[in-house]
Amino acid sequence: MELKFIVEGQTRLEVPASERFRTKAEDYAPSMTPVFYNPRMEFCRDISVSVAQVLADELGELLICDSLAGVGVRGVRYAKEVKGVSKVLINDGSSEAFELIKQNIGLNELAPLAHLQNEDANTLLWKNRGRFNFVDLDPFGSPAPFLDAACAALARRGMLAVTATDTAPLSGTHVRACVRRYGARPIRTEYCRELGLRILTGFCQRVAGKHDLALIPVLAHATLHYFRIYLYAQKGSQRADGVLKRQGYVSHCHACGRRILTYDMTPELPGICECGSRLSHAGPLWLGKLMDRTFLGKVTADLMRRNFKLKAGEIALLNRCAEEAEGPPMFYDTHKLARCVKTQPPKIAELISKLQKLGHFASRTHFSDTGFRTDAPVDGITRIFRR
Ligand SMILES: C[S@@+](CC[C@H](N)C(=O)[O-])C[C@H]1O[C@@H](n2cnc3c(N)ncnc32)[C@H](O)[C@@H]1O
Ligand SMILES: [Zn+2]
Helix, strand or coil, X not given: CCXXXXXXXXXXXXXXXXHHCCCCCCCCHHHHCCCCCCHXXXXXXXXXXXXXXXXXXXXXXXXXXXXXXXXXXXXXXXXXXXXXXXXEEEECCCHHHHHHHHHHHHHCCCCCCEEEECCXXXXXXXXXCCCEXXXXXXXXXXXXXXXXXXXXXXXXXXXXXXXXXXXXXXXXXXXXXXHHHHCCECCCCCCHHHHHXXXXXXXXXXXXXXXXXXXXXXXXXXXXXXXXXXXXXXXXXXXXXXXXXXXXXXXXXXCCCCEEEECCCCCCCXXXXXXXXXXXXXEEEEXXXXXXXXXXXXXXXXXXXXXXXXXXXHHHHHHHHHHHCCCCCCCEEHHHHHHHCCXXXXXXXXXXXXXXXXXXXXXXXXXXXXXXXXXXXXXXXXXXXXX
């Protein structure tokens, strides 16, 4: 395999020279190589490093498992760039990945801190029950096949970091695949990416419930082709019950844009909207907060201290997440609402300021540049549009 040297954060790595493996212009270069490395995920990995640092500072120690490691970039970066890490176990089922991870651990002189393994991720995680306080799941496509084992491997307090690249099923393009993988129904709406993140979160929480484990999201973002969630984990049956009480369904009206939230796992859902149209339903899914402002503040402060190439974009994302953190679920889209009321969309900053002056929560959202989040009722919002 032809390799090249790169630097991500403070870490030097050997990765496949993916341009050599591409045969056609439309080939997706990272998936053509014998070992997977996607340079476009550096953005996501930088944020993961800062998240791990905040957790290490909070817990005083950190035992990390990078269970699906590829070239080992996440695990090696955690070991090299996060202070207070006690151990990082870096695993990949592929023998070629294993050899490359070994090289990358050596290149960064991380031998006592970083350990490596060449096993099926589920076997490894089950064998290490209750051991890690940071488990990173970064699979091809859906994390669903690994979640049970990941929850089992978590210690009494810690964090689960999950990536999903199967955003099409989660966002309602492939309904049956979403129901099959996540036991939840999506709908295709202007806020379908938020619905997808909430379906994924809700699924992780229900799997964790089997382990009497409560998972609370502290940061969740939809970027490029992937979703990424960081869930704070704590053992306790009552805590896990408390989480499930904040799951439920969203009933959406495609005609007027109204959304009705129902907090229950087996509820009776409303059938008809106030405007007379039929409602569509999504769920079960997480209806609580996706972000924790205090946590985001700490992650942003850590990112500011670091010398990352993509820092400006990463901080801009975290700032948007912080703006919308205290808002209600399900953002609106100015263009969609304008079409519903047959008018021009207002300037988003003016709209937000008007809603705030009326005493409502109103903010932008990281999900969309034309989106906004508010607790104002849909009729109140459309009144502003008509004016
Ligand atoms: C998306 S890649 C990981 C990317 C990597 N975390 C990064 O940030 O570049 C997924 C990896 O999981 C590995 N993998 C897939 N199924 C596995 C399994 N059941 N057990 C262990 N590794 C597996 C693949 O070999 C691949 O390297
Ligand atoms: Zn309606």
